Amino acid sequence: MDQSGLIFPKTQKKKKKRMKHPKxxxxxxxxxxxxCMLLDGNYKKHLFIDEHHIFGGPNRKHSEETGMKVWxxxxxxxxxxxxxxxxxxxxRLLHRIGQQEYERTHSRQQFIEIFGKSYL
Incomplete structure (x- = not known):
């Protein structure tokens, strides 16, 4: 027995790294x-809107961390x-718009390193 009195002492788990959730x-x-705003010029408020990550699948986490999401x-x-x-x-339209917006402040190479390819 160890000092805690447990036959099988608990092992210390690493703390999970907190994900960034920028706007x-x-x-x-x-x-x-x-x-609606982009395609129709319609700025009306909707009762229900969903958050959409522009680059999904394995890149969903990267979309969240880099702010590549829309409502x-x-x-x-x-x-x-x-x-x-x-x-x-x-x-494809959202992929192109997302990449163009990202490349306003970063390089294309940085985009490709994060998301795996260019959509332009």
């Missing part, structure tokens, strides 16, 4: 949909025919 580089969370209405996020999860063209 979106493209859009404020104010009830508007980024794609979308349900029609533009998952439900409508032009929704980013239903329409590859809409997804």
């Amino acid at each position: 979106s580089l493209l859009h404020e969370k104010n009830g508007t949909c980024y794609l 979308l209405c349900l029609d533009h996020h998952t439900m409508g025919p032009l929704a980013v999860h239903n329409c590859p063209e809409t997804m």
